[in-house]
Amino acid sequence: MKDQFIEMMNFRHACKVFDENRKISDDDFNYILESARLSPSSFGFEPWHFLVVQDPALREKLKEFTWGAQGTLPTASHFIVTLVRTAKTMRFDSDYIENMMADVHHIPEEGRIQRKEFYRGFQENDFKLLDSDKTLLDWAAKQTYIALANMMSAAAFIKIDSCPIEGFKAEQVNQLLATDFNIDTSLYQVAYMVAFGYRKDPQNEKTRQKLEDIVSWY
Numbered sequence: 001m002k003d004q005f006i007e008m009m010n011f012r013h014a015c016k017v018f019d020e021n022r023k024i025s026d027d028d029f030n031y032i033l034e035s036a037r038l039s040p041s042s043f044g045f046e047p048w049h050f051l052v053v054q055d056p057a058l059r060e061k062l063k064e065f066t067w068g069a070q071g072t073l074p075t076a077s078h079f080i081v082t083l084v085r086t087a088k089t090m091r092f093d094s095d096y097i098e099n100m101m102a103d104v105h106h107i108p109e110e111g112r113i114q115r116k117e118f119y120r121g122f123q124e125n126d127f128k129l130l131d132s133d134k135t136l137l138d139w140a141a142k143q144t145y146i147a148l149a150n151m152m153s154a155a156a157f158i159k160i161d162s163c164p165i166e167g168f169k170a171e172q173v174n175q176l177l178a179t180d181f182n183i184d185t186s187l188y189q190v191a192y193m194v195a196f197g198y199r200k201d202p203q204n205e206k207t208r209q210k211l212e213d214i215v216s217w218y
């Protein structure tokens with residue numbers, strides 16, 4: 001068991017080009033998506049949405065602003081653009097938060113009032129998230145990366161390769177989301193992208209610092 005996990009961690013690498021002839025099965029891709037769905041988030045508010053971009057024309061448009069996926073956008077079996085919910089929906093007093101508590105968490109009204117007040121204190125005082133919309137967006141975006149890690153690990157566990165992607169011009173990608181993906185960018189913005197498929201080339205040797213250089217014990 002322990003060996004299997006480390007083996008999976010070593011198998012995962014940032015795969016730069018995929019074998020175009022190999023497609024991930026629906027069952028396997030749903031397995032990867034399920035690992036995103038089951039990912040933890042602060043207060044359980046799931047500040048994400050996942051766009052699976054399979055249309056070659058849309059991928060081509062993304063490629064124009066995505067320097068970090070020149071080899072993966074055209075060759076990936078599956079390509080995800082992960083969206084993060086904006087301040088408008090992640091604020092303690094938004095309809096989205098109210099609906100999450102009522103419809104998903106099944107919290108009765110009285111409990112919701114208390115929880116909302118607690119969440120307000122957390123956002124306003126503990127983490128000072130209400131200082132600007134960008135602060136709240138960045139906090140929400142951090143959580144979407146937990147889903148990223150889980151998706152890449154789930155994929156590697158079943159021998160599927162991946163590449164996380166932050167190499168893009170966010171402003172232009174957001175504009176494209178509005179014009180070509182019908183996304184309301186006042187509610188969602190791009191967080192990151194991630195490509196999945198099967199490697200074309202052997203992976204490079206892992207380069208990492210030594211454990212003692214990155215861990216301090218007190």
Ligand SMILES: Cc1cc2nc3c(=O)[nH]c(=O)nc-3n(C[C@H](O)[C@H](O)[C@H](O)COP(=O)(O)O)c2cc1C
Pocket residue numbers: 012013014015016067068069163164165166167168192206207
């Ligand atoms: C948040 C994030 C963004 C990244 N963006 C890109 C990218 O745009 N393009 C790319 O080819 N690799 C990207 N990478 C991959 C890293 O360069 C890679 O994970 C790192 O060099 C370690 O190598 P390894 O993942 O193969 O072990 C990104 C990784 C992370 C975690």
